[in-house]
Amino acid sequence: MTDQTRILMCSPDHYDVDYVINPWMEGNVHKSSQAKAVEQWQALHAIIKEHAIVESVPPAKGWPDMVFTANAGLVLGKKAILSRFYHPERQGEEPYFKAWFAENGFQVYELPQDLPFEGAGDALFDRGTGALWAGYGFRSELDSHAYIAQWLDVEVLSLRLIDPRFYHLDTCFCPLDDGYVLYYPPAFDTYSNALIEKRIPEEKRIVVPEPDAVNFACNAVNVGDVIIMNKISTELENAIHAKGFKTRQTSLTEFLKAGGAAKCLTLKTTEPVQGEPQANHPVDSRIIHLEGHLLDAGILNTALDLINEQGGSAKVLNFNLGLERKNTSSANVRVSAPSSTVMEDMMLALIEMGAINASDEDVKDADLETISQMGVAPDDFYVTNIYPTEVRVRGQWISVSHQRMDGAIAITENNGQIQARCRLLRDLQVGEKVVVGVDGIRTNHKTTKHASQDKQEFSFMGAGVSSERRVELVVENIAWELQKIRSQGGKVAVTAGPVVIHTGGAQHLSSLIRQGYVQTLLGGNAIAVHDIEQSMMGTSLGVDMNKGVPVRGGHRHHLKVINTVRRCGSIANAVEKGLITKGVMYECVKKNVPFCLAGSIRDDGPLPDTEMDLIRAQTEYSRLLEGTNMVLMLSTMLHSIGVGNMTPAGVKMVCVDINPAVVTKLSDRGSVESVGVVTDVGLFLSLLTRQLDRLNDEVGVTV
Structure with missing residues (x-):
């Protein structure tokens, strides 16, 4: 037994499928056998006790999902970040987990009430580098990652989940000792898969096939070279053994009905701090301003959908509704992305919808760079679209002439007059300045009458x-x-x-x-x-x-x-x-x-x-x-x-x-x-x- 490893569990005294908050619960409400659930939990408990010290948090009546202690919070050293549950059905668990952390000597950090984060269900430490893989998309918000990086002083790597069956990171991604990972790639978007492949060598990635993934093979507990998990296929078992790991399999079918397995039922409370502090800025956030017929034209919903589809998250900070049909509405929306690259792609699409890249202070001027080679723009030049565009230079909005798609915006000044013009790349001249990035740009969309008018x-x-x-x-x-x-x-x-x-x-x-x-x-x-x-x-x-x-x-x-x-x-x-x-x-x-x-x-x-x-x-x-x-x-x-x-x-x-x-x-x-x-x-x-x-x-x- 490894004395240094401690794992928190909660007995299933009050466990049942009482509601539906994930796809696995559909059709399983009150169909779980209490006796069988206790039997399966005890079997898992016994196996884990062979490899770690098991601690317990008392179950509370009325909160059937407390058995899934992975969602109690996230632990590193003697720091614990308390979960902020997305669904009201689980929010009542928070005081019980907070009390346990405090009683056991942890310094407890609490996120804002309106910022969901579901603990070690969506945050898993890399066993090779100590970086934190953090999931978002269904239960946890991307904006929580910045708090985590700051409080725990760790590098946070954000992964976006896109398959509702795998609503928590630990359902489809399991970091293993020595930097290996067991994971199901289709659960992630393209950017996230590229990040995983960039950070983890191919020889250390164990890809789980879908039949095993839907049996929560990735929802496993790793202690040393042992992986404790639900039943898996022979093929996956052989693949895991080929990497030098042993498997301990135990049936957890009753908990699958609620969308959980071995990892969901456990929380490692002895996560060691590895190496030097590596806090990063995992989230690129900015505020956009939208104005127009945001509701009746569907602009606001379209913008929020676009942000979500492109891998970001959004929060409407304020909304001013036009009182009459002829009046326009306005809104400020905080947009977050896991990287500057994703943010730029998102902002380009939002600008095409008429959004202004704003902040709590004044709107920024556009960033300009001087052309040093004829016909060649800087790498991050702003690419124009078909909509009438304005660019902010020296505090004033300048209309862009010769509007067209797929050009750059060239800025010239003659006798104190600032001019902005769309130019094809081949027409750019040395000494001209072009707009780069997405600051200080806005587009205007014509509002068309309804045919009945x-x-x-x-x-x-x-x-x-x-x-x-x-x-x-x-x-x-x-x-x-x-x-x-x-x-x-x-x-x-x-x-x-x-x-x-x-x-x-x-x-x-x-x-x-x-x-x-x-x-x-x-x-x-x-x-x-x-x-x-x-x-x-x-x-x-x-x-x-x-x-x-x-x-x-x-x-x-x-x-x-x-x-x-x-x-x-x-x-x-x-x-x-x-x-x-x-x-x-x-x-x-x-x-x-x-x-x-x-x-x-x-x-x-x-x-x-x-x-x-x-x-x-x-x-x-x-x-x-x-x-x-x-x-x-x-x-x-x-x-x-x-x-x-x-x-x-x-x-x-x-x-x-x-x-x-x-x-x-x-x-x-x-x-x-x-x-x-x-x-x-x-x-x-x-x-x-x-x-x-x-x-x-x-x-x-x-x-």
Whole structure:
């Protein structure tokens, strides 16, 4: 027997499954045999007594889970951190455990009442380094880890639990002597598994298969080279023995009904202090400020869900509710993360939702770093999104111009005027300053009216994808919006692929351009080639557009067209010479609608107007998109993705394709003003022009 090891237990005099506070209790209320539970507990008690001194805390009537002494608190040396139970069903145990610790000479530390922490059920010392593995996610809050690190002067390693079956760390993770660990990886998130693998060599990790994990194989008591545990499979037993450990197995089925096994029934009270103090800062915390229609728009719930999903924890510090429907609400939320990396990822997502990184004092200015190499930003530069953004410099909020996705924010100062602009990485200049980190940044989200507020208000669905049966209804809304934009002198951009021509949509797109509904056209070499081929030769990719059949020698038509236009020097010259007499490109030339054709490696020819320098093409796309009110994306995924990345929030987008996957990819970009239409693009354009003609007839407009 090892005299130095002392373990606290509590007899199951009042044990039963009286309520449900974990998945194991479901269906087991009052189905545990008291006699069998006593028998199994005594068997475990006897085995542990062979290897350690067993101490007892008297059971209290009315608190059936006191038998699970692992949750009494966390002990190191003569310090004990008392548990703060998450569920009211167990909170009454706290005074009894506190009294026992005090009576036995421990200095007792108590966490704030509203900060759950469930003792050695969620905090386990590494037997090799003395660091503390601390779990959170279900019963214990991440913010408790900072207190633990300070009070015990230990390094705390935070692990997030994600499987509700393994609601305490000790149900899926068991540190063993000499730095080994017995654990079930699927119980943890990706970050936590990476941390375990970083800290514990592969040869010292014993992975538990799921059948053994659900029998709480990890919920074991380790004393020296002996592991005392519930019954396990032969395969796991052999794996443990291969690492030099012995197993003592005893049935604990009655306690499994309440979600516990050997480790849950014990608390080691002789945890030695190892080495020098190693207190760290295991939690990165900051306060964010949210403002808007937090409840009716679901912003607050979405933010809290996001924090939880990304491995953090949150506490609403204050909430000010707008008294009337038109009023906005505001809230301050403390956000915590197990590392600065997780915090930065979380904050980037929260900033996109409109959160401001705040504190109890004034909001911080943005952190800036100077560019030392052209086209290269610092590693932690802030990556922009589609929403209107402001950055705080020298105490003032500066609006960021040229808003777009996937850029950096460059700060310049001329004659005392501070300017902020989105720049692509390649455009960053030496000497410019860029925003790094997430301080001093806020985004503004447009609040859209509910459709019922204005029956004529064009309401885009949040990244919605319309099925065939809804196409006509959506087309009516799009036609109404196009007419409104035209009447107000607005701007509509079309990005189109050659499918528009192949499906017979050229005449309809030509009509839109001719009637003044389109102010710029973006595409590739192919749409222009096949449009001109149809105009000059009546085919598209060699297929007769009237008969729908290939023509002899048709496969050469597009090359003949390219050659003809190249001889003229440009599309405009070919139009002026009367070689191109109709079609999309013809109307663009005649109506002075600017266009940009971005080339690719597969282009034949290409046409003389096609920009084969990708960087120049992107720059021209961006220029032509300035001031756009709506973008029609017509069956061209890659060009449309490029356009989407260049376009700020607030620009309405219509994504049309026969492939639902393409439509979803294009429309699901975070904007509340985009709609996807799954249909044949030729049919869509036909319906659209027909609906516009109806609207014009109704109001007596002649075009």
